[in-house]
Amino acid sequence: MSEGPLFAGAALRRLRNREGLTQAAMASRLSISPSYLNLLERNQRPLSARVVVKVVDEFDFDPRALREDAAIGGVDGLVRRFADDRFAAFDVDRGEITELLASAPQAAAAFAHLYDHAGSDAVEGTDPLTASRREIERWRNHFADLDTAAEEMADEMRLSRAEIGAALTERLREKHQLSVRILPREIMPDALRRLDLHARQLQLSEMLDTRSRNFNVALQLARLERQSLITEFAAGAQLPDDTARALFERHLAAYFAAALIMPYGRFLRACEATGYDVRVLMRRFDVSFEQLAHRLTTLQRVGQRGLPFFMARVDRAGQFSKRFAGASGATLLDGSSSCPLWNIHEAFGRAGEFHMQSVSADGAGTARDQWFTIARTVDGSGAEGDARFVVVIGVEARLAGDLAQAKPVSLKPDHAQPIGHGCARCLRENCQQRSLPPHGTPLRFDRSKRGTTPFDFSAKA
Template identity: 55%
Template sequence: MSTQPIYAGHALRRLRRKANLTQAAMASRLDISASYLNLLERNQRPLSARVMMQLVGGFDFDPKQLSADETVGGIDGLSRRLADERFTDLSLDREDIDELLAVAPQFASAFARLYDTASMRDTSITDPLTACRKEIERWQNYFGNIDEAAERLADELRLSRADVGAAIAERLRERHQLSVRILPDEVMLGKRRRLDLHARQVQLSEMHSVYSRNFSLAAQLAELELRQLLAEARSGFDADDTSAADLFARYLVSYAAAAILMPYSRFLRACRQTNYDLAILPRRFSVNFEQLSHRLTTLQRVGDRGLPFFLIRVDRAGQISKQLLGASGAAMFESGQLCPLWRVFDSFAGIAGMHRHLVTFADTKQGSWFSVAQSVERAEGSGIGQFAILLGIKSDYADELAQSRGFMLAPESAEPIGPGCRYCFRRNCAQRAFPPQGSTIEWSEGRRTSI
């Protein structure tokens, strides 16, 4: 079986200089000729297994050091990045790049990684969805004025009737002269909610579950009674794209709806009383798992904060369609893809219940995180979409959760998770689907390597 030749010129030269040896002295210790060492250092000969063993045995040499050039892509990979118009005035040639790789390979790797990830962020910032997400995270997903107004409104509704859905419908009828009507999906043309002022109706699709119906009614009430606060919050978003501003406005309506159904003080009190029990809370507030998880990411009222959760909604293909990081401290998943090692995907395997997992983000120093995932269904257009909701929190807080009982929370038991293959520089991952951004895949017989 043939193997891919290993060229290690930069690593050899770096090792020799670190040991303060001439080529002749190092060649003598390796039991090779100085001319052969010169060829090795100039990458004109591959590194043989015998010389590799001599290096390991006679020098402080780790063969893993050879991967440093691979993450950059060698001279060609670094040259491609430095050809960017932002660097043209530096007049860097191949000799300069070769010297950089020889003298400071880790710096070259750091530059390549920073350049690649920055390039991805620069292109994604024009995406309206990403811009909207960043604005939400700028507020740590807490909008105090809206939350407080929604809580006051919820208190009025609670006095009216215990059934929140019926109470909202009554409020719409008495205050706004609007009735609620459930219509067939073909009449709604795939829409979930429609305000028909001519007929004085709030029209809802039959595709709604009871929980979604209540949420839509709360959203309609928020649009009518919290209009000024919603407009003020939207005006604070200096968006370059009107689509991003519209998405943000829609999100604020959903935020207000959740705050009406789960008013801050009563909801947080129930969370503390039940140890944030994810089985009890949905029943107590007549919401579904996604609505509950969404609300848990918003509990950041000054002087009365809840635990800092983050939420991710993902489909079977690992595509992230929602991420709310709140005050959790988690980094945004820029790649839009979730690592397949996360057990959230067990939710699609027909395994009922909540799926718990302790993970650590492999390329950061954020510590370990406890997550709970559950499958959900959503009425999308004229069909039903299948997703999974992942609710996560730093493991430091996990022992306060009902769902962590009996679960091993020791840091050493955490499974390393990447930020998606394009952003993950962890090597030798059996689940890798793509090389890291800026790298390629090199094939040799029987194996593949990202370079």
């Protein structure tokens, strides 16, 4: 959680109502007085570390949910949204925004959601990909039942790195009477994987490397053996149509495949033992950087949590083709494009190298908004040369001190590179890299001088 006093009255009140408890009953379970709980719920007292621990222990509660403002960027995130000229007539100052977030965090989150999707809901509301991604983020990309089922299967198969490919193939053969056949590209020019039930074969393209072949076999096992669990998750999802549900199911199947190859307990222990060394983890579990990045965003098992990473995949134009915030609360992934000052773009020129950087969102330069990121190129679909992207993972800088890849990087706040959310959403002034003015922000013009940037505006509300 962020540093500083933690006022979480609304979250405590919702938890109490969810459990059907009176203030007296909940106070008893937390070993505090009813009057003190009343003060906490009215945000007249901050939560102490002891009370937070009691809440987590008594109610199996995720402590990150107490810091409700993280997902919308806190006060700074709301200030950025209220800076829009559509709200200029209301003259909402920072003090009022702070009060709104403290007293009505859910209302603040609803406003932020409405603002972020204003003008695009007509399209995004029916966009299956967006709907699926929102459902994934609602779960913080952690599906405990899938992790447990995958771990049980991995134990049953006695999976180990040296034998994972053979073990997966053998499971497919023995339990489902399916063999794995590698076919030339000219036979499968437009497909990487195909299930041929007539020939009793899982056919894979020769263009897939070993890691991608293993993943595709694990993916097929997910569909064959855990489809009912996947379907159950998708049936209960808040999705608008069958296409969005199919996309969500596809994500869940891939989640299970990754969890089978990187079983939760063993994977987390390896992360902690190596300082989340991505080079070691890739070799130890025989996975690609993209597969590893996905898995790192999922480590939120109650009582056995990993660091809250985010991940994204970016193309050469700076567009996000994948975005998973997980439990990180990262606002860096807001919008559809990235900041050119983020060194993820430099990675395209040095394929296969790891690029580390300390960045601060919106140029705030504070520990709360500061992130440590690692970026590396990946080839699309495992087919060498067909497409190239950059995958980036990140974690709050305050949590990154012991990471293996962070050792050569200064994590001091004033050494962080300020970045925005793409020019159209960025309110950083005097940025010479800017290519577009911020959306909805009035421009200023002075005929007597030419500034160092093409657009002059004020970000102040």
